[in-house]
Amino acid sequence: MLQFLIRRSISALLTILAVSVVSFIIIQLPPGDFLTTYAANLAAMGEYAPEQQIQAMREHYGLGEPMYIQYFKWMRGVVQGDFGRSLEWGVPVSFMLKDRVQMTVLVGLSSILFVWAVAIPIGVFSATHQYSLLDYFFTFVGFLGLATPNFLLALVLMWIGWSVFGQNVGGLYSPEYQGAPWSLAKFVDLLNHLWIPMIIIGTSWAANFIRIIRANLLDELNQPYVEAARARGLKEWRLIWKYPVRVALNPFISTIGYALPQIVGGVLITAVVLNLPTIGPLLLRALLSQDMFMAGAVVMILSVLTVIGTFISDILLAIFDPRIRLE
Numbered sequence: 001m002l003q004f005l006i007r008r009s010i011s012a013l014l015t016i017l018a019v020s021v022v023s024f025i026i027i028q029l030p031p032g033d034f035l036t037t038y039a040a041n042l043a044a045m046g047e048y049a050p051e052q053q054i055q056a057m058r059e060h061y062g063l064g065e066p067m068y069i070q071y072f073k074w075m076r077g078v079v080q081g082d083f084g085r086s087l088e089w090g091v092p093v094s095f096m097l098k099d100r101v102q103m104t105v106l107v108g109l110s111s112i113l114f115v116w117a118v119a120i121p122i123g124v125f126s127a128t129h130q131y132s133l134l135d136y137f138f139t140f141v142g143f144l145g146l147a148t149p150n151f152l153l154a155l156v157l158m159w160i161g162w163s164v165f166g167q168n169v170g171g172l173y174s175p176e177y178q179g180a181p182w183s184l185a186k187f188v189d190l191l192n193h194l195w196i197p198m199i200i201i202g203t204s205w206a207a208n209f210i211r212i213i214r215a216n217l218l219d220e221l222n223q224p225y226v227e228a229a230r231a232r233g234l235k236e237w238r239l240i241w242k243y244p245v246r247v248a249l250n251p252f253i254s255t256i257g258y259a260l261p262q263i264v265g266g267v268l269i270t271a272v273v274l275n276l277p278t279i280g281p282l283l284l285r286a287l288l289s290q291d292m293f294m295a296g297a298v299v300m301i302l303s304v305l306t307v308i309g310t311f312i313s314d315i316l317l318a319i320f321d322p323r324i325r326l327e
Contacts, residue, residue, distance in 0.1 A: 008314065012307040016300070020078075023299040024071050027292045074296060083300075084293035088286070093297045097279060101301060103172060104278040107197050114202040115209060116252060122206075123213030124245060130218065138210060145207030150270040154200045158274070161196065170275040172197075197274055212251045220244035246320055253316045 065073075077084055083093035126135045158170065171178075172193045177186045220226065221244055229239045271280040279298050286294035 008311055012311060015307055016303050019303040020075065020296070020300055021071065023303075024074070024292070024296055025067070027287070027290070027295050027299075028067055028070075070292075074293065078297075078300065083297035086286075086291055086294045088289050088291045088294070093294050096282065096294065097297060097301070100277055100279045100282055103276070104280070107172075107194070107201065107276065107278060110194055110198040111202040111205070114198050115205045118202070118206040119209035119213060120245075120249070120252070123210045123248070124217060124240065126210065126214045127217035127221065127248075128240060142207040142210045145203045148203070150200055150204060151273050153203060154196075154270050154273045157196055157200060172277060197270070197276055200270060200274070209252065213248050216248035216251065217244055220247050249320060250317060253320060254313050 074084055081094070083097070085091065086093050086096055089096060122138050126138050129135050172190055173186070174189050174193075177189050180186055217240075221240075223244070226239065226244055229243060230236075234242075268280045268284060270276075271278050272284070279301070283295060283298040285291075286298065
């Protein structure tokens with residue numbers, strides 16, 4: 001186990017370094033830079049930025065230096081905990097990301113818990129009651145969930161929330177709690193808004209995992225070890241949850257590392273529609289404006305979360321599945 005931890009830690013550091021290099025290069029690939037985009041936007045509004053001002057800003061941000069020099073300067077700051085200064089907002093990147101990272105993790109974890117709470121019992125029931133009426137019903141609902149785009153479901157729930165319950169479901173807070181200090185009332189207001197993005201983001205995942213756990217469990221129910229446990233007189237419900245379900249849960253455990261990045265990248269349109277204060281819309285705006293420090297910081301954070309999540313997934317798989325050996 002110790003050798004595995006050391007080996008994976010070194011691999012994780014090398015992976016993060018490689019991702020940082022590739023992401024920084026990709027961010028720099030579009031023609032021009034932030035200042036050319038800034039000048040073009042001013043021109044579109046009928047304003048003009050003096051060339052001396054553009055040149056001074058270019059020297060201030062180091063945009064005239066070679067790409068590798070910019071990368072090493074940026075990484076030197078990242079190692080020291082400084083992600084640089086946002087070119088568009090003019091404030092430290094860490095200041096912009098602090099609350100949004102917390103909200104992203106909160107939405108992500110709540111969606112994961114929703115998926116597990118829905119998919120595991122329904123998937124187990126469908127597998128143990130194959131071709132029953134409820135199995136057909138859950139299959140239909142699952143295909144419906146997979147076929148419905150998240151942003152469309154978001155629009156429908158927003159309309160229902162406003163027309164039926166009279167509640168504005170955009171964002172994660174009511175207007176009176178925006179920017180307010182934390183209190184019990186603000187926390188309750190957050191919970192009142194959190195269920196909508198949790199259901200919208202988790203619906204397609206739950207529908208997909210219901211099919212996966214059903215198929216995996218059907219493969220395990222007729223295995224010799226299950227028949228042997230039945231022959232020993234073990235109760236059916238205890239047998240199912242103790243042995244084949246543990247094996248069928250492998251897809252859930254193995255995807256922990258990809259949950260948060262998928263929330264940011266996979267449901268970006270949903271986050272924009274719901275006006276969620278997560279890092280997804282911020283990453284989109286940074287890429288459109290070529291704010292390389294902001295975009296690079298978001299990509300780095302997602303890479304670190306992915307590597308940490310994958311590391312945790314490997315450990316949990318070894319614990320839950322005795323067939324896996326880390327050596």
